[in-house]
Amino acid sequence: SAVISQKPSRDICQRGTSLTIQCQVDSQVTMMFWYRQQPGQSLTLIATANQGSEATYESGFVIDKFPISRPNLTFSTLTVSNMSPEDSSIYLCSVDSGGQEAFFGQGTRLTVV
Amino acid sequence: KQEVTQIPAALSVPEGENLVLNCSFTDSAIYNLQWFRQDPGKGLTSLLLIQSSQREQTSGRLNASLDKSSGRSTLYIAASQPGDSATYLCAVRRDNYGQNFVFGPGTRLSVLP
Numbered sequence: 001s002a003v004i005s006q007k008p009s010r011d012i013c014q015r016g017t018s019l020t021i022q023c024q025v026d027s028q029v030t031m032m033f034w035y036r037q038q039p040g041q042s043l044t045l046i047a048t049a050n051q052g053s054e055a056t057y058e059s060g061f062v063i064d065k066f067p068i069s070r071p072n073l074t075f076s077t078l079t080v081s082n083m084s085p086e087d088s089s090i091y092l093c094s095v096d097s098g099g100q101e102a103f104f105g106q107g108t109r110l111t112v113v
Numbered sequence: 114k115q116e117v118t119q120i121p122a123a124l125s126v127p128e129g130e131n132l133v134l135n136c137s138f139t140d141s142a143i144y145n146l147q148w149f150r151q152d153p154g155k156g157l158t159s160l161l162l163i164q165s166s167q168r169e170q171t172s173g174r175l176n177a178s179l180d181k182s183s184g185r186s187t188l189y190i191a192a193s194q195p196g197d198s199a200t201y202l203c204a205v206r207r208d209n210y211g212q213n214f215v216f217g218p219g220t221r222l223s224v225l226p
Contacts, residue, residue, distance in 0.1 A: 006156070033212045042202070042216040043157075092156050100162075100209050102147060107156035 002027055002097045006105030013083055013112050020079045021108045023093035028073035034066070037090040037107075046091075049076045083112045115140045117205055119217040126193055127225050134188040134220045136203035141181050144206045148177050148188050150199040151219070157202065161188070193224045 003026040013019050023032060034046040046066055047057045055068040069077045080087055091108045116139045126132055136146070145164045149157040161170045161177040163186065169178040176189040186203055200221045204214040 001159075010154075031211065042218055043214070045212065045214070048211055090154065090156075094157075094212060096212065100145060100206065101159060102204075102212060102214070103159055104149075104157040107154070109154050 001101070002029070002095050002103040004093060004095065004103055004105040006093055006108055008108055009106060010109040011111070013110065015084050015112055017083055018079055018081045019083065019110060020077050021091055021093075023076045023078070023105055025074045025095050027097075029095045030073070031096070032070065032076040033094040034068065034076075034078045035092045035094060035104075037092065039088070043092065046078070080110065083110075085112045088112045115143075115205060115207065115215045117203060117215050117217040119201075119203060119220050121220060122218070123221040123223075125223040125225060128193060128195060130193050130224075131189070131191050132193055132222075134190070134201050134222070136186040136188070136217055138184045138186075138205050138215070141184050142207070143181065144208045146177075146179055146186050146203060146205050147214075148175075148186075149202045149204065151202060152199050160201075190222075193222075195224045195226050197224050198222055 005024045007022045032049045035043045037043050045058050046061045047055045049055045049068045049070040051070045051073050067079045088111050093105045118137045120135045147162045148160040151157050163170050163179040174191040179186045200219040202219045204216045207213045
């Protein structure tokens, strides 16, 4: 299994500002994944972060809005830039462990006012 | 295109009951299926992973089955407890290249003391 620490657990932010979410894993992993869960909705994959290369973004998500860093094999950050109320969501990071079992962080509950 | 549905959408039961949550998917060509629980405003906790070649997996009071040919999985919870109250999500993975999950909408479970 994998243990993922995600910070902050929640935040209330002003529109137009940016928030950086951190994700720390207790083991080295090749890929880390970032998701968004809008209120009452299921999870949507934002991007895949590989160490040493640019993140790969899913359709509808762009690097300018959601820049990602992956400086090493246990850590990644997701920044939500120039926030609007529509960005209010839960943001989650995830990794795969043995047998392709997915593990998720505790989530960051973001409210934009 | 893979679609995942879950029935029922919500369920309320008295403590001690055994219960079954259902997950259906339209494309039987899956790599694996994973059940998660999500507490309000939080991340996902992995419950059980079933590989496409497996029929069932058990962990404590939880048992998950998979019938790939009919596109169905069930999660059986024995002797339910108030602490089991959460939303239960099933997710199917297409292959082992990245996290290409399709999530179901979830079943919201309330176990009453």
